[in-house]
Amino acid sequence: MSLEQKRILATSIPGPISVQMQERRKQVVSAGVGTTLPVFIDRAHGAILKDVDGNQFIDMGSGIGVVTIGHTNEKVVAAVQEQVAKLTHTLFTVAPYEPYVRVAELITKHAPGNFAKKAAFFNSGAEAVENAVKIARKATGRTEIAVFDHAYHGRTNLTMSMNFKAHPYGTGFGPLAGSVHHTPMSYPFRDSEGLTGEEAATRAITYLEKRVGAGQLAAVFIEPIQGEGGFIVPAPGFLRTLSAWCRANGIVMVADEVQSGIARTGKWFASEWEEGFEPDLITVAKGIAGGMPLSGVVGRAEIMDAAHAGGLGGTFGGSPTAVAAGVAVLEQIEEGGWLERALEIGELLTSKLTALQAQYPIIGDVRGKGAMIAIEFVEAGTKTPNSKAVEELVKHCHSNGVLILNAGTYNNVIRFLPPLAITNELLEDALEVLAAGLAKL
Numbered sequence: 001m002s003l004e005q006k007r008i009l010a011t012s013i014p015g016p017i018s019v020q021m022q023e024r025r026k027q028v029v030s031a032g033v034g035t036t037l038p039v040f041i042d043r044a045h046g047a048i049l050k051d052v053d054g055n056q057f058i059d060m061g062s063g064i065g066v067v068t069i070g071h072t073n074e075k076v077v078a079a080v081q082e083q084v085a086k087l088t089h090t091l092f093t094v095a096p097y098e099p100y101v102r103v104a105e106l107i108t109k110h111a112p113g114n115f116a117k118k119a120a121f122f123n124s125g126a127e128a129v130e131n132a133v134k135i136a137r138k139a140t141g142r143t144e145i146a147v148f149d150h151a152y153h154g155r156t157n158l159t160m161s162m163n164f165k166a167h168p169y170g171t172g173f174g175p176l177a178g179s180v181h182h183t184p185m186s187y188p189f190r191d192s193e194g195l196t197g198e199e200a201a202t203r204a205i206t207y208l209e210k211r212v213g214a215g216q217l218a219a220v221f222i223e224p225i226q227g228e229g230g231f232i233v234p235a236p237g238f239l240r241t242l243s244a245w246c247r248a249n250g251i252v253m254v255a256d257e258v259q260s261g262i263a264r265t266g267k268w269f270a271s272e273w274e275e276g277f278e279p280d281l282i283t284v285a286k287g288i289a290g291g292m293p294l295s296g297v298v299g300r301a302e303i304m305d306a307a308h309a310g311g312l313g314g315t316f317g318g319s320p321t322a323v324a325a326g327v328a329v330l331e332q333i334e335e336g337g338w339l340e341r342a343l344e345i346g347e348l349l350t351s352k353l354t355a356l357q358a359q360y361p362i363i364g365d366v367r368g369k370g371a372m373i374a375i376e377f378v379e380a381g382t383k384t385p386n387s388k389a390v391e392e393l394v395k396h397c398h399s400n401g402v403l404i405l406n407a408g409t410y411n412n413v414i415r416f417l418p419p420l421a422i423t424n425e426l427l428e429d430a431l432e433v434l435a436a437g438l439a440k441l
């Protein structure tokens with residue numbers, strides 16, 4: 001399936017057919033399930049989404065970092081089509097199938113760390129995080145979990161309590177799980193001037209030692225680049241210092257790479273950007289299977305093997321079609337070109353956004369790695385979060401055929417995580433729409 005890689009405005013946004021469908025949806029779909037852009041998408045390819053009214057949107061969000069390889073990537077489509085006609089389900093823990101093993105071979109080979117690794121597969125990012133908690137607890141015989149300010153880990157009961165923001169993720173949904181400890185993050189744009197990564201790590205470590213006790217902690221969970229938090233890149237030295245402390249204290253260091261992993265940042269995993277940072281376990285999901293629901297935990301073999309047989313699993317986890325898609329994605333990344341493309345996209349985005357920052361003082365910060373770049377908005381001349389500007393820019397971009405996503409604890413961040421299949425022309429077009437929106441503010 002192909003689709004002209006071009007932004008097209010055929011009707012007003014949302015168009016009449018989308019408006020009708022939205023009415024039907026309101027009758028039968030829970031109000032708890034929100035929508036960023038109320039147009040109904042009919043098909044997609046590369047970096048273009050086509051709606052039911054014939055409008056074509058430039059996708060600058062990849063469904064939150066999922067279709068990193070591009071919408072309807074030919075090899076992913078072929079792998080799923082072939083698999084779906086052959087075998088859709090046995091449950092791997094009842095009777096196995098080869099693609100599950102193949103995707104485990106690929107992910108253990110490319111995950112960082114010079115040690116033997118194993119993997120297990122699930123359905124969602126939250127489920128991967130929950131399983132990493134189970135594995136770390138079993139491996140250490142300890143119960144307590146540390147997480148960071150501005151973190152996001154999912155929407156299940158345990159992961160709700162691991163998120164930084166109560167609203168909208170947890171409000172009214174309690175009681176939440178206990179034994180989760182929130183710890184100060186390194187946030188260079190908002191930390192006091194000159195605070196180093198090592199100093200920020202010491203602040204977190206001291207906090208955990210006093211509040212919890214190193215000997216109580218099963219695991220420390222961190223997103224090496226925070227996703228929902230607004231693409232916060234901790235200061236250099238932060239991750240390395242934390243993981244050295246974890247190792248010295250028998251704590252399992254878990255990198256939640258559900259958003260930052262799988263070629264997004266120009267490396268297989270964002271963890272690799274920090275020299276000396278050695279996570280024991282990594283959680284993956286979003287970008288791993290080109291849109292099919294697949295998640296996993298990968299890491300040190302002896303930790304992954306700590307769980308008893310029957311302790312890990314789930315009916316649909318690592319289903320045949322999902323792992324077939326995962327194999328098609330990981331083999332393409334292995335073939336080459338994708339990491340380089342993520343870096344090119346990062347350079348283009350950073351140079352254009354930095355130029356806009358020089359022109360518009362409400363852009364306080366441009367940050368990120370590879371094709372995971374964000375801009376944080378402030379009141380000009382201050383660091384006061386400016387969520388109003390983001391709200392208006394998002395609206396402007398959406399009504400002009402560019403799907404951008406906001407983020408951030410203060411809702412004052414626009415994040416760019418386009419499919420790596422995007423062309424430079426589309427990227428430039430999207431940024432021109434954004435620039436026109438900035439000029440209008």
Ligand SMILES: *Cc1c(COP(=O)(O)O)cnc(C)c1O
Nearest residue numbers: 124125126152153154227258259
């Ligand atoms: C999206 C996300 C999750 C949750 O993934 P789901 O598939 O939505 O459950 C967990 N961690 C991070 C870092 C994420 O970005």
